[in-house]
Amino acid sequence: MRQRRSKRTKQKDLKAAPIQQRSSTSIKKKKKKSDLYKKHESDNASGGLTAMIPSLIGLVFFGFIIMGKMGFRGRATVAGIDLGTTNSVVCVQKPSKTVGEIECIPDPVNNSPIIPSVISFLDHSDGNPKKKSSSSSKNQISLDPHPSHVIVGHEAKLRIDSHPHHTLYHAKRVLGRSYGDDAVNELREEVEFDIIPTEKEDENELNNDGVMFRVPHHHWTGATVGEGQHHSTLSILPQQVGSYIVNHLMNLTKNYLGHENVKSAVIAIPAKFNQKQRRVTIEAFKNAGVTVTRVLEEPTAAALAYGLDKKDGVNHIIVYDFGGGTLDISVLHVSDGGYVDVMGSDGDDRLGGADFDAAVAHALLEKDGGNEVVNRVSDVVKRIEKKRSEQQHDGDDEMDDDFEEMLVASCPVLEKTPLCTLSSYHTIGEKMKIGLSAYPDGGGVVKESCLGIPKGKQNDISTLGDFCSALELVQLSFSSSEYHSAVADLYKRSLIPVRRILADLNLQKDEIDEVVMVGGTTRMPQIRVMVQKELGVQSLNTHIDPDITVAYGAASVID
Template sequence: MGKIIGIDLGTTNSCVAVMEGNEPVVIPNSEGGRTTPSVVAFTKNGDRLVGQPAKRQAVTNPHNTIFSIKRFMGRRIDEVESELSEVPYKVVRGDNDTARVEIDGRLYSPPEISAMVLQKMKKTAEEYLGQEVTEAVITVPAYFNDSQRQATKDAGEIAGLTVKRIINEPTAAALAYGLDKKNKEQLVAVYDLGGGTFDISILQLGDGVFEVKSTNGDTHLGGDDFDQRLIDYLADEFKAQEGIDLRNDPMALQRLKEAAEKAKIELSSSTSTDVNLPFITATQDGPKHLNINITRSKFEQLIDDLVE
């Protein structure tokens, strides 16, 4: 019998795991990462990129790089009007007033785009297991309604997966902590700070059954906002030193974005880090280099209001 995989299909990143013995194992992708950016890009020569390669060219190919597609899953165009200005790619009205992404004159439904990410997760699992994978369990936010859950199921099926179950993300977190093994009734708060969203769910546990009592959050607060604070800080510092705003240069901004995310991760385990980007830009006087030290306390100061 084939293995069933578990997929966390996230707004910003996704990951895939499999049970080995009684333990879940998160499977690294072909780039060696345990998470894969939920990003799909279409290049000028017609190639399709998914994951890290798509993310790496996002700033230089903004109109054909699709991210945060989860925000459009199972929703009508009039429900996502506030989201439209947040993305550089084109979202238009499709059949039955659904949201569609337009790339080079072709319309893609959000489940079709999500399916491309799921196909990448499926392939990652197949390479690791050495066998075909046809079944999956996929997690969704607790606040997803029926049409959003159905859209997620459709995405799985387009990707060639039979979706055995859709489960709530906070329930998955509670299971990971083995809370279902404690034979007592309890009320648990699960906080989920992701790349693009932040939410809290209150779960009632009893007899191995999870019931989501309440859920709330901010669908526009996450790790990406922390990265943006660092990007702006680095750009402002460089502008003060050199008089050049790197945010106006797509190539430089792409490098700045990657460096900010790397610095944020390093500051989780170090008290300071150096952001060193040689040849970040050039003037008539020659090439310019960015070299800025950031301390953890400076970073905490930059994101203080977000954490509050």
């Protein structure tokens, strides 16, 4: 209760006292000291505000303790990251009084948190030296070329058709694998960028007997232009592709949150990854300047995202993870206290959403002379590129420009419609797959187009100008029935690991309490129907976006 001061005496209420005559020698009246003053007269001064500082510090510290007990975490410092084959996602816990509010960081390009795991190199044919990545913090970034020379995510994906040799994707499919692995051979057949064996003299034993990607990239080995050796190609390891993606995710996080506090991550990896694959995955984060604080297996992260570790009556969970590159099936056991253990994993390392795209692409190539359309374009492009290369060797400096850059610049129409190439047919296949998913009961027809060379005119073309003038629109169409026919074998393969893992663990279908659907391919209505029917469950856990489930779960366990 605030005390009120006593009422002030007004000047007019004062009465004048009679004036008394004083002698020339005045006598001072000594003030009487109170007993309390006499008691503390020798004490030191209190110090005023200075004396209160320790108390204030104690109050602030006590306040922080109370806020911590209430769950307030302040600014996020750790991210949950899913570095995927087709897409990648980064999520953080939002500062709040309650733990568990997860926010996945969107890309401002399209406001989506689902970032394509695609990188594309800008070719500086003018000979600009490579910048070195550096950082003043303890988390050192080790990326060469500098990230400013690399496009990542949605914008990189748009360059697959126009710059197929500069643009790398599906790198996780061959991460930690040897050059002779079947997965490497299959990827080589589906992409246009070069896949080569690693150099044996590489001192890092993790990289030996592995694979690299080779892309066009003019650069000098020295610090300045003209210093050292000039190179026109660049070799990149699969984990380096991952480093550029992680660096992009961290930059998105920094810009979105408005601070640079997030420097470490809880990461999720496939349960079937071997020791080498786990090590090179961590290496990808380290080279991006990110400290890995915890490694979760992807199925565990997915179960945590749905809070199934805390749900009553849940003992066995199946995580059906059907992503862009692989199919992974895991059976989890929830023990007393909410501990989640992976009982076993199975899957298909060479079956993913990309294989559905490839199936459509192959069907289109076999339909209406598609192979001939692609071959005509490919033959003419190779002939023009060879001629320009010969002119370059003859000393024509103007021919030193990157051919794909020159092609896009010479043919503005390619900005809207891609050439009919192997890469563009796969891109078109993905679009058609997505379009036909809107017709779960069949009856759908989708259409796309690309630019080709008319039959019989390919031999008349010798320059870029002739090539651009000769391009004509090629219409492509695909129906629901054609799609189901093209992917029928893939549907069958998608259930084999489910049956196999249950048999291996001696589990019956009725012992499965929950099924979690993870990965973009599980958006396909046919896949959901097949899995639900196969396991005989009443419902599937699908309400969290299947593309962000793993990163969401990783972010939920941040300490």
